[in-house]
Amino acid sequence: MRFEVSKVLDAIEQRLTTDPALARAVVDLAEVVRYADLDGGRPASLLRLGLVVDALATQLAEDNAAVYAVVHRGLLSDADLTSNERMVVRRWADDGLVEVLPTVGDRVLEVADLLGLPVLSRLRFEGVRDRYGWLAGQAGRLMAPVAGKTGATLVAQVGGGAIPSIGSPDPVGAKVLARLWRCPETNCANFGGGGGAFADLAPERRTGGQPPPTMHTGSPTCPRHGKPLTDIGARPPAEALAVRVSGVIRRRFVVSEDSPVVVGRAPETGGIMLGQWLSEEARRWISRSHVRFEMRGGEVVAQDVSTNGTGVRPGGSMDEAERMTLKHQTRVLSPGDLIELYPGVHVGKAKTLTSAAPLNTVSVMAEAPTLSMRILER
Ligand SMILES: [Zn+2]
Numbered sequence: 244m245r246f247e248v249s250k251v252l253d254a255i256e257q258r259l260t261t262d263p264a265l266a267r268a269v270v271d272l273a274e275v276v277r278y279a280d281l282d283g284g285r286p287a288s289l290l291r292l293g294l295v296v297d298a299l300a301t302q303l304a305e306d307n308a309a310v311y312a313v314v315h316r317g318l319l320s321d322a323d324l325t326s327n328e329r330m331v332v333r334r335w336a337d338d339g340l341v342e343v344l345p346t347v348g349d350r351v352l353e354v355a356d357l358l359g360l361p362v363l364s365r366l367r368f369e370g371v372r373d374r375y376g377w378l379a380g381q382a383g384r385l386m387a388p389v390a391g392k393t394g395a396t397l398v399a400q401v402g403g404g405a406i407p408s409i410g411s412p413d414p415v416g417a418k419v420l421a422r423l424w425r426c427p428e429t430n431c432a433n434f435g436g437g438g439g440a441f442a443d444l445a446p447e448r449r450t451g452g453q454p455p456p457t458m459h460t461g462s463p464t465c466p467r468h469g470k471p472l473t474d475i476g477a478r479p480p481a482e483a484l485a486v487r488v489s490g491v492i493r494r495r496f497v498v499s500e501d502s503p504v505v506v507g508r509a510p511e512t513g514g515i516m517l518g519q520w521l522s523e524e525a526r527r528w529i530s531r532s533h534v535r536f537e538m539r540g541g542e543v544v545a546q547d548v549s550t551n552g553t554g555v556r557p558g559g560s561m562d563e564a565e566r567m568t569l570k571h572q573t574r575v576l577s578p579g580d581l582i583e584l585y586p587g588v589h590v591g592k593a594k595t596l597t598s599a600a601p602l603n604t605v606s607v608m609a610e611a612p613t614l615s616m617r618i619l620e621r
Contacts (some may be wrong), residue, residue: 244604251293252331254607258296258309259340261433262452263420264483264497264593266311268299268386269355270409271347272332273315276324278365280390285322293607294395295363295388302405303395304598305492308604311360311454312341313350319343334466339432342454343467349374350457350466355384357416357455359405363388363397383408394608416455419463424456424472426465434465434472444489451499452481480541483593490600495593503537505548505589517588533584534569536576543576543592545569554583559591 265379276287281294300308311489312335318324319333336343344350352375365387368378377384382402385442388395397407412420426434433454456463458474463472481499485492486506496515498504504516508521510532518526530549537544547569549552555567558579566583567574576582581588589596 248290248327251290251608252328255289255293255296256331256335258307258311258607259335260309260452261311261339261342261454263358263412263416263455264481264499265309265495266358266360267303267308267409268361268363268552269297269311269313269351269358271315271351272312272341273318273321274346274364274366275388276318278388278395281388281395284421285323289324289328290608291395297389297395297606297608298388298395298397299363301602303407304600304602306602308495309431309495309602310363311354311358313347313354314343315347316343316345316498318423334407338433339435342433345467345469352378353457353459354455357419357458358412359410359416361386361409363407365389367400369423369529381408394606406410412455416460419456419458419476420453422463423453423475423478424463424465424469425475426472427470428465428468431465431468433467438584440521453478480538482538482543484536484543484590485593485596486515486517487589487591487596487598488517489587491602492596492598493517493520493610498536498538498543500538503535505532505535507531507533507549509562517584521585521588525588528585529588536590539575544573545582545590546573556581556583556589559595582617 261267272292272584275292275295276289278291279286281291281542283427296310299310300306312338319329319336335341349371351362351364352368352371356375361384363386372378379401382404383399383406385400386397387400389398416471424434453602457466465472479500481497483495483497490563494515496504507514508518508526508529508531509516514532517529534553535546553569555569555574557565559581576592578592578595
């Protein structure tokens with residue numbers, strides 16, 4: 244059992260990010276772990292984050308949808324969690340995968356505001372609705388995770404509907420996100436020196452995407468340490484790309500100037516591995532390393548590195564007459580362009596690529612058959 248729980252927590256860890264380019268919703272972790280009615284279990288359980296993350300993925304129809312978790316410092320020593328869970332939360336905090344705060348206040352709302360993300364919470368935030376107009380005005384921006392037939396389901400607190408609404412960073416957010424910031428605290432996990440806050444992480448997790456500073460004092464401030472941040476220069480150009488297989492977004496990833504990304508059936512460490520989502524025919528056609536994406540002078544460039552060639556569908560056109568094939572050549576990606584590794588296997592800019600089919604079989608809880616059965620058959 245313990246082994247299975249660890250595997251579930253590892254799966255959940257893959258869905259945590261404070262990178263503005265990858266986060267799809269914001270949660271308050273201390274709140275989510277106490278949704279005891281989701282599984283009828285202990286007063287606090289880290290596994291409930293898995294249920295909420297599953298609901299987000301299903302309702303966005305997007306595999307691997309990641310959450311930005313804000314964590315009150317007290318959770319790191321909360322006696323209602325198991326010692327293993329406390330250790331895991333501390334590791335997430337040290338790695339900068341979650342944002343730890345001495346007081347949470349309205350930070351969840353601020354992050355959602357700056358990044359244009361939905362908030363997953365049962366709170367109604369009545370007292371601050373005038374400051375965050377979208378709380379009452381935009382459907383899908385405030386969704387409550389409640390017990391559903393299988394695990395959790397997200398219910399819109401305003402306007403109905405089941406689809407979390409994701410926009411773009413607001414003007415203040417866009418401005419602070421254009422710069423890199425450094426916290427005077429030497430061990431700050433979120434605003435470490437030189438933009439290398441993630442230097443200790445495995446390459447596939449090292450996105451370099453700094454979280455948004457808090458702006459409550461009127462100037463960029465470290466939300467954890469409460470100290471003014473130093474502007475250390477322009478944030479290097481980066482672009483979020485998405486992989487869509489058979490109509491479903493399977494993975495988002497970031498390409499930046501110093502970190503090109505290879506996509507293929509089974510590329511080397513740090514690449515995006517598609518094997519698990521491919522049909523037998525697609526697996527035969529697509530090379531282990533198939534297409535390489537890099538950032539050059541602010542543009543995303545795709546380079547074919549495959550045996551069979553890489554297709555380009557300009558502007559996403561499905562007209563076969565317009566399809567081009569790269570044979571070890573490069574192409575600067577325009578906003579709507581689709582890079583086609585095989586029919587139905589596409590990569591494009593995350594901004595313009597959406598799921599076109601429901602997400603049927605996915606669960607971060609899948610690694611714990613007995614555990615998820617207990618939850619699902621409750
Ligand atoms: Zn700090």
